[in-house]
Amino acid sequence: DQQVKQNSPSLSVQEGRISILNCDYTNSMFDYFLWYKKYPAEGPTFLISISSIKDKNEDGRFTVFLNKSAKHLSLHIVPSQPGDSAVYFCAATSNRDDKIIFGKGTRLHILP
């Protein structure tokens, strides 16, 4: 049973436009949500996180929005750049333990 779902395996966006990656979760006990970015043949790198008590967190071109009632979060990248082409993983964790659940990932292609 997937607790963290990324329903879009891939997404293509024109360079300079906004990229929106979506993530849904089922466990209302999650306290933190995270996004990781992964290039081929490399380990994932941490991108941005958001606490469940907030609805928005911004870091440069990256903004994460959290809608707790819908159990949905999204990552916005504005403007999209060629270096943003990667696989993006959504993840969630609870303060009760040190475990983390990742989604299956969304491959983002930034088109020239």
Add this chain to the structure above:
Amino acid sequence: DAGITQSPRYKITETGRQVTLMCHQTWSHSYMFWYRQDLGHGLRLIYYSAAADITDKGEVPDGYVVSRSKTENFPLTLESATRSQTSVYFCASSESGVIEQFFGPGTRLTVL
């Protein structure tokens, strides 16, 4: 080299053999993690450790053994490798929990 390293980067073994994947970090991070990445599953936590001599199971621990006698090392052992353990394995570390983890480059393991 500073950071987090994994060895070997590639490994081919046979069913039934024991194999150990090494992970070493130079930051003295308290937390260390092992994940596997498979097509269609994203990243799944195998084991994690909050400090030396403290380990705990993640989402998919069966068939794996870990130890952490020193803060900087977190080896993962497959005691009797099976084909289903063919995967890319990532080690990660963090200063304080699961939020911002630093991943190694991965080990691609093939079990024939």
